[in-house]
Each structure stands twice: as structure tokens, then as C-alpha cells.
Amino acid sequence: MTDHVNSYYAATANRKDARPPLQGAITADVCVIGAGFTGTNTALELAERGVKNIVLLEAVKVGFGASGRNGGQIVNGYSRDLDVIARTYGESAGRVIGALADTGGDIIRARVAKYGIACALQHGMLITGFNARQMRGFEHHIKTWNSFGHDQFELLEGAAALSPHVVSQRYAGGLLDKKGGHLHPLNLVQGEAAAFESLGGTIFENSAVTAVDLTTKTVKTAEGEVRAKTIVLAGNAYLHGVLPKLETRIMPVSTQVMATEPLGALATKLLPSGVCVEDANYFLDYFRRTPEGRLLYGGGVVYGGQDAESVIAKIRPLMEKTFPELKHARIDYAWNGNFALTLTRFPQIGSLAPDVYFSHGDSGHGVTTTHLLARTLAEAITGDRAVYETFAALPYFPFPGGRLLRVPLTIAGSWWYRLRDRLGV
Template sequence: MSQHAPSYYAATAHRQNARPPLAGTERADVCIIGAGFTGISAALELAERGFSVIVLEDQRVGFGASGRNGGQIVNGYSRDLDVITKRYGEAAGRQIGAMAMQGGQIIRERAAKYAIACDLLPGNMFTAFTAKQMRGLEHHVKIWNQHGYSDFELLDRAGLAPHVKTDRYIGGLIDHQGGHLHPLNLVQGEAAAAETLGARIFEDSRVTSVSTGANPVVKTANGEVHAKFVIVCANAYIGNLLPEIGGKIMPVSTQVLTTEPLGAAAAELLPSNLAVEDCNYFLDYFRRTADNRILYGGGTVYGAQDSAAIRAKIIPNMLKTFPSLKDAKIDFSWSGSFALTLTRFPQMGRLSPTVYYSHGDSGHGVTTTHLLGRILGEAIAGQASRFDIFASLPYYPFPGGKTLRVPLTVLGSWYYRFRDKMGI
């Protein structure tokens, strides 16, 4: 039986019994491939609408990025709203901008509706190292105000003091509609909620093939599901299942660690208990956990090769931010893969009238997956207007194909790493 990666989240998650693998032939209105945030969000949305749903998961619910991420509710997308407007046009920019806060709202609504205990707390903050980054935050507020969002608070260096005890930053921006949580408990809680509404979830059920005809069939080693619709939400773990879409994303890993419980010392470092991420291209992110550890993450490995030196990647930056942690014991360190697109914007589409997909949230998945899961449910229910906004956008494969996409992307990333180091 598959197990979760040995992370802080797996060690502290609410107990949830393993679900059986698929065996034999099953039927459902909708078969969903992947039990991460996107798949489970769509499953819950569809179950609430009265559809019969089967979810097939290769490992365990929340096994991938959904159960290993930084746990931050960061609103919007991996590209800012003015970039989206410039790239896709005024109409698309307005429509996409109108949805930008909905992922976080869905999380809060579901946590309350289904009593999901996931350590949910409000507020996240972006921190700036340079005057240029600070101007970027001011521009961010201006653009979001134009889309009707105003619950932001710009801070100078002195204004940071009640929130984060470090000398690294010159200012920051609080999004009061952001927040942080225990992501594995969230996705498992949503899965349990979907099951109370009749959805069925099969774990250890790796999909081996998907037919895309009028009556699609999804096969595993020991069974098959006949459905009216299929939704593919495998993200960074799609492998070679569907090369026509898998070739347009690239797995990328990020590294995370947590200290031992620090008690009052953790509250001294992050007094207001906001989640924090900096403004570098290769950003760091950190927050307090419910048991007063410091969770600190960052680093990027293109191609999602698990790093053998997670602590060596993370600890130096953590100690630059919080020198007082030099003697703190590190209890957990892990990596997790997410799916990156060339445009750094999520991809949605149809492989046929009966087979839908969504992936590539590009490091912004906690909120975006919840929005897109709802949109997938709407589309299956016949309300495809929001789905079609995303599906109409152009998507491109990475240069060099699967063979060269990693080295070419690494070459490009060196430019941005140099900019981060030089503060430009």
C-alpha cells in the first residue's frame, strides 16, 4: 500500500484509512484521474450537483503537491493580472481577473461547510528586498484595485516589525484575503466530504489508458471505469499517460523543512502569524505551524528530481532570515513536485467532447486548483462559459521537448537567479 512522503504534513495529518484499489468494472457519470486539489475539488463540486463520481488515484489522496506544499493561500495566479491582460487581451483579462479571489473563498467556504479541521488562518504577506520590488508591490495593489480588490496593506520597513522579525526586507504587502493552512488535512477533508455525498475514491489505482470516444473508458491494471465524462487532473504526475498534454508541462520540485516545535520563540519571529513569501524570482516562503514550528521552503529543481540535499538548499536562506534558528533542530525535510507551464498560467481544455483536463498551476496551486475544480464541475454540468475562457487561451510546449526542456529552462533560470543575487 502506498504511503505519503515523510513530511510534517503526513506526520500530523488526521488519520484517514487507505481506500481500496479499483477492481473489476465500475460505472459513473464522471471519472476523475488524480486525487489532488484539482481532482478532489472537482469531485466535491460534481457530487454536490448530484453526479455519480469515481476518482482514481495512483498513490494516496493528496500524495503530490497538494499534500506537500507550503500551505499558503495566495490569491490570483502565477502571473499578475496586468500581464494576463497584456498577453490575452482586455476581455480575457477582465474575465480572469474577476475570478482571482475565488479559490481562497472556496477553501474558506468548504472548511466551514464541512467542518474541515485544517489549521486555517487568515492573512499572507509578500516581502521586498529592494526598492524595485517594493514598487512592484505598489503596482500590484494598483492593478488589483482596478479589478475591484482592495483588502491590501502596504508596509514600510517599520511596518514589518509587528509581523516578521528580520532585517532582510525593506517593506511588504499584506493580503488580508490570503491565509495559510495544513494542505493535506484540507484535501483529505474535502475527499471525505465528497464521499459523504456518494463519490467513490480508489487509491493505488494507477491509470494505464484513457479512451477519448463518445463513451470513454479509463483502465487500471485491475479494473476499468465506464463514464460519460473523464477529467484528467494528474498534473506533475501524469507521466506518459497522455503525451498530447503531458508534453506541455514540466515537473518542478520545491523543497520544504520544518523545525522542531519552538513554543514562544516561533511567535516572536512571526508575531501576527501571517504566511510570508518574498518577491524574488526564486522565492522563499515561510510560516508558523499550528504547533509553533517554523516551516520554511524554497529552491527549485527543474525536472522534479528529488534533492538529496534539501536542508543544504533551505537552511542557509532560513538562517539569513532568522539567525536565531541556528541551533534549532530540523524535524522534517521533504520535496514535492508541481507542474510548470511555459506561460506560467494553468492549462484547461478538452481532448474530446467527453474528456477534459486541467493542470499546470505553476506554483500557485492551492487557490487556483480550487477555482478550476469548480469550473470543471460547471462545465460537466453544462455551464462551460468560464471553462471556455481558459480553454481558449494558447498553450505551448517547452522548447526542446521532453529531452531538452529541462536543460534549456535551467539556462534561462540562471538569468533570473543572477538578478535575484544582484538585487535587480
């Protein structure tokens, strides 16, 4: 594949031309592999710190993977709540990680403002709950986040309290995050790539990496190679067969998204305030309206990263359950994409060799955590290693069963959470 998948984002992208592929042998101070949020922002953070001669390699086009296909929601935090992180990794690490829980969103807003990135940034996100258990969870969430110095949440109880934001009969209440939001993710990462280039960085597209020599720090593609002083591996779920040691740490997971036709006044009626929404189930739905008045609706997962047989058949019933008014709405775009899941559901950064860094496994919170971890990597490379050492010291575990059994074992484990969602316990 040499271009983006046929998504709403690709159809409305600000930039549709291609950069040239790498040809021949070159040298670089830093070579970053993968031009998604992690790789692009690591390169940009380094350029902002004065690092010269940075090369960014992308297998297809900037934002081709999860960074250009996701739901576009600025969801603060991680896939585990802050008190769970502190219990799991210790109070000291927990305080550092918890203090940074909304930093990714702050970085995004600063990027958009500094570089004038046109990505339809909208503030506010809402997590909706179906039952009393989830509402109690929201209360606990507020108390926990307040203890880490984050006070941007508001509890909304009942349909009346939700109605300024979402009009649906499914929900018992919600949790409003005033520091959340949503945007056009492909236009964001494209804008960040352009900012990197404006600072002297170089991007090669359609330059899939075929091999990485960790000793000589040589990165090879089909038509060229880069000899670098430092390498950053940011291919996430799309770095196939290059470094198997990394692949055992993550599982590619496919999620599905679709976008309706422009709905006119109905879109504003269903989502009056314009915040984005996701529910509190383990297998969650997420949705928002676009500037053109479409409803963008996503959900479901396919472990192992295989394409769904039909995105519309999988997602449309979920949308109609939430909004019966959309039973006859036309679907103009439907697509899927892979993100990387870790066994702990917590992102991982570290090094495979001296001056060879990696970051992956954002586990469904990639829009924000990628920006945080990109900054963390850039700080480490330029000498400030405090936050990096905290994240890199966290234990990781390979998926049990290896390649053969990791998918069925993960599915079996997920049944328990699906049952809890259905029973409301």
C-alpha cells in the same frame, strides 16, 4: 509507493487509513483521475450539483502529490500579475480572469466552514521585498488589483511596519494580503475527499491509471477499469506516461520544504501575527509557523522534478539567512514534491476529446487556482461553460527542445531572473 512521503503533514494528518483499490470493471457518469486539489474538488463540485455515480481514482492516497506536500499558503492570483494577463490574452479575457483572482481562496474558506474541515486555517499572508524595485512593484500590484475590484492589500514600508508580522533584518518592506492565509493542505484535501464521499462519491486509492481510451472513455488500472460518460484528467505532474500529449505541455518542478522542532515562544517572536510569508524574488523562500510552534520553511526549485540530494542542505542556509536565531534549531521533517509548470506560467484547462477534460500547470499557485479551476470544470460539465471557454481558449505552447532540452533551456532562461534578484534591478 503505497503511502505518503515522510512529511510533517503526513505525520499530523487527520486520516491515515487507506481506501481500497479499484478491482474489476465498473461504470460511472464521471471518472476523475487524481485525488489532489483539482480532482477532489471537481468531484465534490459535481456532487454538490447533483451529479451521481462519480468515481475518483488516486494512484497512491488522497493528497499524495503536490496537494499534500506544498507550503500550505493561500496565495491569491496567478503566477503572472493581472495586468500582464490582460496584455497577453486581451482585455476581455483579462477582465474575466482578473475578476476571479481571489475566488480560489474564497472557495477554500467556504469549504472549511461548510464541512467543518479541521485544517488549521489561518488568515493573512505577507509578500516581503528586499529592495526599492520590489517595493515599487508592490505599489503597482495594489493599483492593478484595485482596478479589478480587489482592495485587500496594505503596503508596509520598512522593518518597523513589518515587525508585527515578521522580525527579520533582510527586508525593506512588504505587501499584506488580508484575504490570503495558510493551512494544513493534506488535511484540507482529506476533508474535501470526505465531503465528496458524504455526498455519495466513491474514491479508490492505490489505483494508478495505466491507460485511457479517449474514444470509448475507458480508464484502466492494474486491477480494474472504469467506463464513463465523462472523464476529468487531474494528475498534473504525477500523470506519467498515460497521455503524452498532455505531458508535453508541462514540466515537473520539485520544491523543497522542511519543518523545525517546536520552537516555543521563539516562533511567535519571529512571526508575531501568525501570517504566512513569501518573498518577492523569482526563486522565492516561503515560511510560516504551525499550530505547534514549528517553523515550516521552503524554497528552491529543481527543474525536471528530480529529488534534491539533501533538502536540509538546500533549505537550511536560506532559513538561517532569514532567521539567524535558528542556527541550532533541530529539523524534524524534510521533504520535496513536484508541481507542474507551463511555459506561460499560467494554468491550462481544456479537453482532449468530447467529454474528456483536463486541468494542470498551476505553476506554483496551486492551492488557490486548483479550487477555482475545479469549479470551472464542474460548471462546464453541468452546462455553464462561460468561464471554462475563456480559460480553455487561451493559447498554450509546448516546452522548446522536447524532453531532452526543456530542462536546460528553462534553467538558462531562469538565470536572467536570478541575476535580477541579486542585483535588485
